[in-house]
Amino acid sequence: xxxxxxxxxxxxxxxxxxxxxxxxxxxxxxxxxxxxxxxxxxxxxxxxxxxxxxxxxxxxxxxxxxxxxxxxxxxxxxxxxxxxxxxxxxxxxxxxxxxxxxxxxxxxxxxxxxxxxxxxxxxxxxxxxxxxxxxxxxxxxxxxxxx
Numbered sequence: 001x002x003x004x005x006x007x008x009x010x011x012x013x014x015x016x017x018x019x020x021x022x023x024x025x026x027x028x029x030x031x032x033x034x035x036x037x038x039x040x041x042x043x044x045x046x047x048x049x050x051x052x053x054x055x056x057x058x059x060x061x062x063x064x065x066x067x068x069x070x071x072x073x074x075x076x077x078x079x080x081x082x083x084x085x086x087x088x089x090x091x092x093x094x095x096x097x098x099x100x101x102x103x104x105x106x107x108x109x110x111x112x113x114x115x116x117x118x119x120x121x122x123x124x125x126x127x128x129x130x131x132x133x134x135x136x137x138x139x140x141x142x143x144x145x146x147x
Contacts, residue, residue, distance in 0.1 A: 018055035022048045026139070029132050038128035039116045045128075045135035046113035049106060052139055053083045056146045061090060080110070091145070098141055105141070109134040 025048035032041035057063050068074075069082040084106060091099035112131045116123050 016055075018051045018058070022052040022055065022139070025051065026135070029128075029135065033125070033128050033132060036125075038125055039123040041128045042112050042116040042123060042131040045131045046109050049109060049135050049138045049142075050080060050083060052142055053087055056142060057083060057086050060146050061086065087142075094145075096145060098145065102138065102141055105134050105138045109138065 025044040029041045029044035029048065032038070032044060054065065057065055063086055065079060065082050065086065068086060069078065072082075072085070074082045074085070084103075088099050088103055091102060109131055112127065112134070115121055116127075116131075
């Protein structure tokens with residue numbers, strides 16, 4: 001049903017859907033931390049970056065991630081790595097030294113998200129705030145370069 005509905009959304013709105021979802025996840029992470037729900041806040045911090053990356057890839061770079069993945073040997077189950085790879089390659093092509101900063105920050109955020117979602121460890125406020133700060137910093141970097 002969503003695919004059917006999506007086809008009838010005006011093009012100018014479609015271009016901003018992922019950007020809006022990214023903002024929703026940023027806001028959700030803040031609310032979750034404020035309400036002592038630390039583990040799910042990390043999930044939202046991570047997906048805020050991932051959705052913004054996909055927005056950039058589709059709307060700023062004009063790349064279809066599915067085609068890119070198949071052309072570069074990524075499986076369909078590796079979309080997160082595909083998004084990361086596209087952004088890093090583009091930053092390197094632009095001769096932006098920020099690719100290292102992006103790679104480090106997003107890598108740390110991804111590790112935190114995996115631990116939070118799958119490992120039997122307690123996620124406390126400092127860990128949640130560190131992830132939120134990594135997300136905010138990564139988003140600032142991407143916006144500075146691509147918007």
